[in-house]
Amino acid sequence: MTNFKIFAVTVAATFISLSAAQAGDAEKGKATFIHKGCYECHGFEGQGGSAGLRLSNTQLPEDGLIAFVRGTSGAMPPFSSKIISDAELSDIYAYLQSRPKPADPKSIPLLAN
Ligand code: HEC
Structure with a gap:
């Protein structure tokens, strides 16, 4: 019985570490976003700029972002x-999704009317 518990915990820990390895790392993604030049068109926060549109909190799924960048x-x-x-793009995706969402326009008094 004890052996089974150890086995079950080992299997669970393996799955947890595997899924953690696949999820993007937002901190690394921030550095990569700058290092690879995405910021030049999309802004440091992915907020959009004169050349590239807004990317932070994108509605695209992760594989959609990767497919777009490739194609x-x-x-x-x-x-x-x-x-x-692909791993670097997963990190970038995590970074873009970690950016604060824009304020609801109704919460801005000048825009409330
Ligand atoms: C030279 C300027 C430039 C650079 C550098 C650049 N982009 Fe873009 N990006 C654009 C423009 C312009 C568009 C809109 C293109 C279109 O719709 O065909 C775009 C669109 C996108 C889109 C699609 C967004 C959507 O909602 O449709 C993604 C995702 C994207 N860029 C990611 C990246 C990433 C990640 C990097 C860095 C690896 C990067 N871009 C670097 C200019 C740039």
């Missing part, structure tokens, strides 16, 4: 996996 043929240059890995 864009519009105004944004594509980034291959040689330039930025």
Whole structure:
């Protein structure tokens, strides 16, 4: 019985560490977002700028963001996996999702009327 408990705890710990390894790291994502130049068009917080649109709290799923970055043929240059890995893009995704959400316009007195 005790052996079974140890086995069960080991299996659970393995799953927890595996899922933790797959989830992006927002701190690393912040550094990568700057290092790879995403900030130049999208702003330091992914808030959007003159060249790139808002990315923070994006509605895109993580694999949608990765697919866009790999396959864009519009105004944004594509980034291959040689330039930025899927893991780095997962970190960037976590960073963008960790940004504070914009205030509800109804909470801003000037916009309330
Ligand atoms: C040279 C400027 C530039 C750089 C650098 C840049 N982007 Fe973009 N990005 C754009 C523009 C412009 C668009 C809109 C393109 C379009 O709609 O075809 C865009 C769109 C996107 C979108 C789609 C957003 C949506 O909601 O449709 C994602 C995701 C994205 N960029 C991520 C990134 C990431 C991650 C990086 C860094 C690896 C990056 N971008 C670097 C200019 C840039």
